[in-house]
Amino acid sequence: MDELREGRLRAPVTAADLLGWLEEAAAAVRAGEVDADELIAVLGELRQASTACANASDWALLAAREAGASLRQIAPVFGKGYVRAPAARLEKLHREVLSADQFLELMRRRQAGQ
Numbered sequence: 210m211d212e213l214r215e216g217r218l219r220a221p222v223t224a225a226d227l228l229g230w231l232e233e234a235a236a237a238v239r240a241g242e243v244d245a246d247e248l249i250a251v252l253g254e255l256r257q258a259s260t261a262c263a264n265a266s267d268w269a270l271l272a273a274r275e276a277g278a279s280l281r282q283i284a285p286v287f288g289k290g291y292v293r294a295p296a297a298r299l300e301k302l303h304r305e306v307l308s309a310d311q312f313l314e315l316m317r318r319r320q321a322g323q
Contacts (some may be wrong), residue, residue: 222262264316267302270295272309 234251237243273283280292280299287294306312 220265222258264312267298268309268312268316270298271302271306271312274299275309 234243238248270283280295283295284292287298302312306315
């Protein structure tokens with residue numbers, strides 16, 4: 210798995226990766242190399258990927274808490290200096306699942322049901 214290197218987990222896609230792709234895509238569109246149908250197909254793929262990234266983020270939040278991270282440690286990645294944002298997200302997630310493993314199983318069932 211490329212995302213696990215030397216014992217370090219990394220996201221499979223980063224904001225920098227997406228910006229680079231976006232700049233290339235925009236140049237291709239400006240050059241007339243991409244038509245509307247292709248853009249619509251990409252839009253659908255991006256929306257699905259966005260949902261998948263949000264789910265991965267939720268899983269990482271649950272897993273971080275289970276690994277012992279405090280809400281104060283997690284809060285900065287939410288762009289807030291206070292713990293209400295991750296606490297509220299955890300509360301919402303805990304209405305459906307109790308653990309990162311349960312969340313992953315829920316995602317598998319949803320994927321299979323598509």
